[in-house]
Amino acid sequence: MTTKTPRQFFRPLAIGAPEPFRELPLRLERMIHFVPPHLEKVRAKVGDLAPTVDIVLGNLEDAIPVEAKQAARDGFIAMGQAVDFGKTGLWTRVNALNSPWFLDDITAIMGQIGGKLDVVMVPKVEGPWDIHYVDQLLAQFEAKYCLPKPILIHAILETAEGVKNVETIATASPRMHGMSLGPADLAASRAMKTTRVGGGHPEYKVIADPTSDGAPRAVAQQDLWHYTLAKMVDACAAAGIKPFYGPFGDFADEAACEAQFRNAFLLGCAGAWTLHPSQIAIAKRVFSPDPAEVAFAKRILEAMPDGSGAVMIDGKMQDDATWKQAKIIVDLARQVAARDPQLAAHYGM
Numbered sequence: 151m152t153t154k155t156p157r158q159f160f161r162p163l164a165i166g167a168p169e170p171f172r173e174l175p176l177r178l179e180r181m182i183h184f185v186p187p188h189l190e191k192v193r194a195k196v197g198d199l200a201p202t203v204d205i206v207l208g209n210l211e212d213a214i215p216v217e218a219k220q221a222a223r224d225g226f227i228a229m230g231q232a233v234d235f236g237k238t239g240l241w242t243r244v245n246a247l248n249s250p251w252f253l254d255d256i257t258a259i260m261g262q263i264g265g266k267l268d269v270v271m272v273p274k275v276e277g278p279w280d281i282h283y284v285d286q287l288l289a290q291f292e293a294k295y296c297l298p299k300p301i302l303i304h305a306i307l308e309t310a311e312g313v314k315n316v317e318t319i320a321t322a323s324p325r326m327h328g329m330s331l332g333p334a335d336l337a338a339s340r341a342m343k344t345t346r347v348g349g350g351h352p353e354y355k356v357i358a359d360p361t362s363d364g365a366p367r368a369v370a371q372q373d374l375w376h377y378t379l380a381k382m383v384d385a386c387a388a389a390g391i392k393p394f395y396g397p398f399g400d401f402a403d404e405a406a407c408e409a410q411f412r413n414a415f416l417l418g419c420a421g422a423w424t425l426h427p428s429q430i431a432i433a434k435r436v437f438s439p440d441p442a443e444v445a446f447a448k449r450i451l452e453a454m455p456d457g458s459g460a461v462m463i464d465g466k467m468q469d470d471a472t473w474k475q476a477k478i479i480v481d482l483a484r485q486v487a488a489r490d491p492q493l494a495a496h497y498g499m
């Protein structure tokens with residue numbers, strides 16, 4: 151595939167548009183909280199909700215009824231204008247590029263709250279061509295409305311073709327913020343035989359060989375999403391952008407939601423989507439590092455002030471590589487501590 155030269159890659163795509171970021175802004179993004187903005191009752195509480203989450207996202211795509219598409223767009227704009235989001239990110243998930251609503255979504259939002267918007271989440275991204283189109287369009291709106299900072303793009307990985315092209319999507323533009331796994335649409339795209347929004351399936355398992363005594367055979371459920379999540383994490387990490395787990399639809403099963411989120415956290419994800427207020431505490435718990443892990447990581451950094459050599463701590467060998475792992479945990483804890491005084495106390499920061 152033909153790619154731009156490095157200098158061209160970082161050039162604004164419209165005269166008067168701001169320079170693309172060379173590095174992503176450093177932001178704590180443990181949960182992307184989805185708000186249905188066509189519902190006045192929910193919108194009215196966004197001012198109280200905003201300080202309790204890292205990102206508020208106004209959802210315009212799936213889950214918004216066709217007859218409420220316009221109300222959702224208008225509601226998101228009204229909410230964006232009315233609320234002071236402070237340090238909380240303001241995102242929107244626009245309708246898909248092939249839908250009758252995308253162009254009006256982006257035109258209205260950029261014209262009215264482009265200056266407050268941080269990230270546009272683009273669903274059903276199939277390849278870099280989708281990112282290039284949105285990239286150019288955003289640059290034109292940024293120029294038209296003299297916006298001082300670039301708006302970032304977050305892609306949802308939720309089609310088989312998108313998964314095939316994940317690496318070229320991740321590197322399509324300096325505007326790329328990150329990517330979320332969309333297990334519901336991806337399941338449909340792959341013709342998986344499930345009816346769930348994320349999580350495991352009891353029938354996706356391996357079974358031990360039969361034994362001569364006929365004892366019950368051990369069975370272990372496998373993770374349906376491991377392959378895709380790992381592929382996405384590598385593509386994002388290599389491109390210097392952020393991977394996220396997406397939605398977990400069974401609100402009543404908090405333990406399964408927590409397990410899904412924790413697998414994503416351990417594998418390298420920065421956060422996950424929260425679809426219901428009950429999932430906010432789960433995401434906060436999972437995507438803020440464990441205080442005991444932070445304490446151990448601090449001991450590694452203290453034992454190896456310049457990050458080199460080898461030392462033993464509690465019988466375990468530490469070297470440059472564990473120092474780097476420890477630094478990731480301590481840096482994240484610092485970000486969390488700056489936002490959450492209670493966790494700051496637990497971390498001793």
Ligand SMILES: CC(=O)SCCNC(=O)CCNC(=O)[C@H](O)C(C)(C)COP(=O)(O)OP(=O)(O)OC[C@H]1O[C@@H](n2cnc3c(N)ncnc32)[C@H](O)[C@@H]1OP(=O)(O)O
Pocket residue numbers: 183184185186191192199209212213334335347397424425426427
């Ligand atoms: C596969 C995908 O694309 S996933 C992404 C798309 N899906 C979404 O965005 C769904 C977002 N969530 C929602 O729309 C709602 O949670 C629903 C419609 C699924 C369920 O809503 P309800 O039936 O009202 O749930 P429930 O009765 O448990 O809600 C409890 C309270 O939380 C509020 N609430 C529910 N979800 C949210 C939310 N996402 N954000 C803020 N408040 C919410 C309700 O309004 C209700 O408030 P009240 O006590 O003042 O009446």
Ligand SMILES: O=CC(=O)O
Pocket residue numbers: 212306308331332333334335336347396397
């Ligand atoms: O949009 C999310 C999904 O899982 O589909």
Ligand SMILES: [Mg+2]
Pocket residue numbers: 212273306308332334335
């Ligand atoms: Mg989807």
